[in-house]
Amino acid sequence: MKVYEYLLERIDEKGFVHLSLIDPDPFKVPLEKAARIAKIAENAGSDAIMVGGSTATVDVEAYVRIIKENVSLPVILFPNDVSGLAPSADAAFFMVLVNSRNRYYLFGAQVLGAIAIRRLGLEPISMAYMVFEPGGTVGFMGDARLIPRNKPEIAVGYALAAEIIGFKTIYLEAGSGAYGPLPPEIIAAVSKSVKIPVIVGGGINKPEEAAQAIAAGASMVVQSTFLERIAYDTDAVEKLSSVIRAMKEASKKKR
Numbered sequence: 001m002k003v004y005e006y007l008l009e010r011i012d013e014k015g016f017v018h019l020s021l022i023d024p025d026p027f028k029v030p031l032e033k034a035a036r037i038a039k040i041a042e043n044a045g046s047d048a049i050m051v052g053g054s055t056a057t058v059d060v061e062a063y064v065r066i067i068k069e070n071v072s073l074p075v076i077l078f079p080n081d082v083s084g085l086a087p088s089a090d091a092a093f094f095m096v097l098v099n100s101r102n103r104y105y106l107f108g109a110q111v112l113g114a115i116a117i118r119r120l121g122l123e124p125i126s127m128a129y130m131v132f133e134p135g136g137t138v139g140f141m142g143d144a145r146l147i148p149r150n151k152p153e154i155a156v157g158y159a160l161a162a163e164i165i166g167f168k169t170i171y172l173e174a175g176s177g178a179y180g181p182l183p184p185e186i187i188a189a190v191s192k193s194v195k196i197p198v199i200v201g202g203g204i205n206k207p208e209e210a211a212q213a214i215a216a217g218a219s220m221v222v223q224s225t226f227l228e229r230i231a232y233d234t235d236a237v238e239k240l241s242s243v244i245r246a247m248k249e250a251s252k253k254k255r
């Protein structure tokens with residue numbers, strides 16, 4: 001089964017998807033820690049592993065390989081540019097940073113990436129990537145005109161345009177390590193306006209924050225910093241499980 005279909009099926013079956021993001025930055029997450037995080041994710045019931053980051057991506061393939069040696073979850077690339085692609089992954093989010101000022105991130109990296117993706121035989125999953133305040137490293141590196149957190153109508157405009165153009169997913173990004181998750185009003189406004197899956201990430205560190213994103217209408221929640229923090233805790237699996245349990249409860253209430 002293709003990874004996109006797998007994600008849709010998981011959303012259909014249980015109402016949500018949890019994505020564990022690993023930053024392939026050897027200074028932040030060495031290979032051994034990446035393998036550890038992947039195992040925690042699988043044991044806690046996360047649905048897939050994403051691999052990508054905004055800074056030091058030197059050998060993404062090594063990360064994908066060690067993750068695949070340790071877990072059987074699908075591995076989806078989350079590339080910052082063409083250097084974020086790796087042949088052993090199962091799929092790649094084919095991203096357009098729709099609110100970037102820099103044409104490289106709008107239709108430059110994609111032109112180069114498309115050729116690489118075809119040659120590598122990776123499944124592309126198109127994604128309209130929207131970066132909100134505070135934006136963090138990705139906002140800076142991607143030269144994003146940050147979408148204000150208190151302007152749902154702007155977010156809805158971007159999301160509708162993305163759906164009309166034919167993107168398969170929308171990602172509402174607050175930036176890794178953001179001071180707080182995106183407000184539920186933004187998530188709700190976007191989720192009500194489009195039928196394609198809405199992914200939310202950035203600053204989600206507590207069970208109630210992940211649950212709130214699902215309650216507001218998100219289909220998928222991404223966590224990275226949280227996993228890096230708990231990786232060496234003896235109760236790491238339980239800590240992540242409690243986040244996923246809270247998402248499940250929130251999705252049950254919605255149905």
Ligand code: 1GP
Nearest residue numbers: 176177201202203224225
């Ligand atoms: C970054 O949204 C993701 O692209 C994850 O953010 O590191 O804050 O979980 P955190």
